[in-house]
Amino acid sequence: MRLQRTLKERFGFDSFRLGQEAVIRDVLGKQSQIAILPTGSGKSLCFQLPAYLMEGTVLIISPLVALMEDQVATLKQQGEKRVVALNSSYSYHERERILSTLHHYKFIFISPEMLTVSKVAHKIQQIKIAFVVVDEAHCISQWGFDFRPDYLRISEFLKTLHNPSILALTATANQKVIEDITRYLNLHDPTLHIYSLDRPNLSYVINKMESEDDKTNWLINRLEKSTGPGIIYVASRKRADELAQVLKSKGESVTSYHAGMEHEDRAFVQAQFLNGDVEWICSTNAFGMGIHKDDVRQVIHEHIPATIANYVQEVGRAGRDGKLSATTLIYTEEDIRKTQFIIHEDSPKEEEIRYFGRLRTEGKSILEAAQLVGLSETGMRMLHYYFERFSIDETIDQIKKQSAEKEAALKQMIGLVEEKNCIRERILYFFGENLEVNPEICCGNCQPNHTGMLNLAKREQSNRKWSDWSERLTQLLG
Secondary structure: OHHHHHHHHHHOOOOOOOOHHHHHHHHHOOOOEEEEOOOOOOOOHHHHHHHOOOOOEEEEEOOOHHHHHHHHHHHHHOOOOOEEEEOOOOOHHHHHHHHHOHHHOOEEEEOOOHHHOHHHHHHHHOOOEEEEEEOOOOHHHHOOOOOOHHHHHHHHHHHHOOOOOEEEEEOOOOHHHHHHHHHHOOOOOOEEEEOOOOOOOEEEEEEEOOOHHHHHHHHHHHHHHEOOOEEEEOOOHHHHHHHHHHHHHOOOOEEEEOOOOOHHHHHHHHHHHHHOOOOEEEEOOOOOOOOOOOOOOEEEEOOOOOOHHHHHHHHOOOOOOOOOEEEEEEEOHHHHHHHHHHHHOOOOOHHHHHHHHHHHHOOOOHHHHHHHHOOOHHHHHHHHHHHOOOOHHHHHHHHHHHHHHHHHHHHHHHHHHHOOOOHHHHHHHHOOOOOOOOOOOOEOOOOOOOOOOOOOEOOOOOOOOOOOHHHHHHHHHO
């Protein structure tokens, strides 16, 4: 009764969605767990509700500023004032102000990198932690080994909190990812809550094209004949900007989004999309995680993602409202070679690792050594992490192993793209599931005449299409 009453009074719901109640009961029982719940299933409730039934603060480790800000905004809309995010977007003085009052907050959202800042870590250690949430926990396996090794340091910080119970949340995790989460969070016999990631309301279509021009023309035609809201995922920042300009010149309501933009510009574009002021986003994979827009009708890839897990994460942003939505991947043979280059671009080569090691032995700082070797920022972070734990030869072996795993993951993705079996069935098989029943609209392989158009015929837009964000801002501000 207590759970039902809190659910109604705090959140306005009469019943739990699939999986929520079981996860919440284990949180209240202080049982560490890994919960794999499909996109749109209400994962945030799994830590928000028990927080009100337990003493202390909930620490939520989150991967992206956009995701933190969205969840903070949602809690504030629900009337919760004791919520804050700690991340790199704050100025020094703002961060100091937050740290001085940290003990007053019920919910603290924080990035893995911020946990390595000694002053921040010390402040957190001084407050009572009810439990710790690792949101989007698949990032430990997806990003931790190269892009963001501070994910692999989370367990070191948790030890300083005397190992509170952990709730690791994600929408996508196969057996390897579950093992990585368990190992790198140092979880001992965690409870597993695993629910099917099948989304019967999503259709899947994959089309091979002959050239980049063919892909661009296909996109022009698709947007001309169908409606969004939609996300178009591309391989590079340059392509995001160029494609957005091409589509905008055809009269479409579209803009670009990528990590090369200023934080304020990204926030503005995100707000435009969420508010319906822009219908389409051309983006790298920087867009989507934490963007809670239920009515995304289409997700289009015009490149090949590096892994099936990445692909499923990205297409999962469509149809969160349960209505029919289309996912389409278009590619050329050259896209396979581009993705192969991208996955290895930042990985240090053996000779670079040995040179970096010699420079460190000679007393060069990490930054100096990285600059002399010519490492990317990602490469520097990788070697910093591995050199803390391994010898030079062991580091070389570790990075070679990662490269082999990336190649294997890309090979699986290429198999999904090129083979003519049911796309839905292959996706579920990758995550250890079997497809019990094909939905009426499944995929382009099961229904060769299916184009992914569904009921997305172009409609008259009730809102004006703004050709330029500065024009929209002028209108808003008078």
